[in-house]
Amino acid sequence: MTATPHPLVTAARRLAAEVLAPRAQDVDQDGVPLSSIEAVKASGLLGVGAPVAYGGSAAPTAVARETAEILAGACCSTWFVQTQHHTPVATLAKSDLPVRDRLLGPLARGELLSGVAYAQLRAHPRLPVRVTRERGGWRFDGTVPWYSGWGLNDVMLLAGVTDADEALFAFTEAREQPGLRASAPMRLAALSASRTVSLDLDGLWLPEESVALRVPYADWAVTDRPKNTNASPAVFGVTAAAIALLEDDPAAKETARVLRERLDEVRREAYALADHPVPTGRIDERLVWKTRAYDVMRAATTAAVVAGGGRAMDLRHPAQRLAREGMFLLVQGQTAEVRAAHLGALGSAGSPGPLSS
Structure with missing residues (x-):
């Protein structure tokens, strides 16, 4: 059933x-x-x-x-x-x-689409975006290095750090306005389609009524940390799409079978850890399975390119797109902790290969 x-x-x-x-x-x-x-x-x-x-x-x-x-x-x-x-x-x-x-x-209800401009908070103690009191509201100054969905989003959730070392999140319209200017869309190796820009904030003023969250930075960081140590569902989605390409190729069916089994195992273990009753618990294990998810994704997207041969280099072929999307996901939401764990796994002598347990 x-x-x-x-x-x-x-x-x-x-x-x-x-x-x-x-x-x-x-x-x-x-x-x-x-x-x-x-x-x-x-x-x-x-x-x-x-x-x-x-x-x-x-x-x-x-x-x-x-x-x-x-x-x-x-x-x-x-x-x-x-x-x-x-x-x-x-x-x-x-x-x-x-x-x-x-x-x-x-x-x-889907009447509005929101973007986010808060990843710069993870640069703390550097403060790419500073927030100060002004005229009964809040003034934002600094640079948001990455903002995706420009021209597609209706509103954005913007964050910075106050003089009291608080993380402050407030909503504003996702458009150029006094104190907010967007760069030209970035040309990226993958996901240029996401309309990603940087934002220059020079005295953007938002009223108190726009504030959604104001909390000590240390408290916000504690809740933010485990989010990025968990494997992303997008990694599993791109991996599954690459495996599906292999399953359609008679010469690659055995490779697809092995990769599918590995994907199922990694997904199961990673999601079990993400569901741990203590959100900040077992961080090291989460990072292990996150890097293994990357291993399977890299193996699957590489196999799709190999199976496609020269045809896979054509921009109309999905294999090269999936490989580039996989590359993007290696660094999407990356923190120093995640980077260190991933590099350690890649450089570990005698570390298991992408298809090993």
């Missing part, structure tokens, strides 16, 4: 099959179109973890992971733009500030 899939999983599969996968090669070269974003908004997936009272689905974590795998495997660029949205939703769901009632409903 096969359990009936969650409605959002069904919606993700339909979106992937009818919109994202057929466009993926063109999107990779030309950018994520507004039509794809409108399809994501209409799918209900933007409210996957949002409270039902605000129009969301409050779906289990397993459903959120599965839908993320499906979207990333179909079109990693579109997945990356929409995945930013879920942090603002989660932030608002936990907030008791006025901005919750203004924005949580529209974000949960």
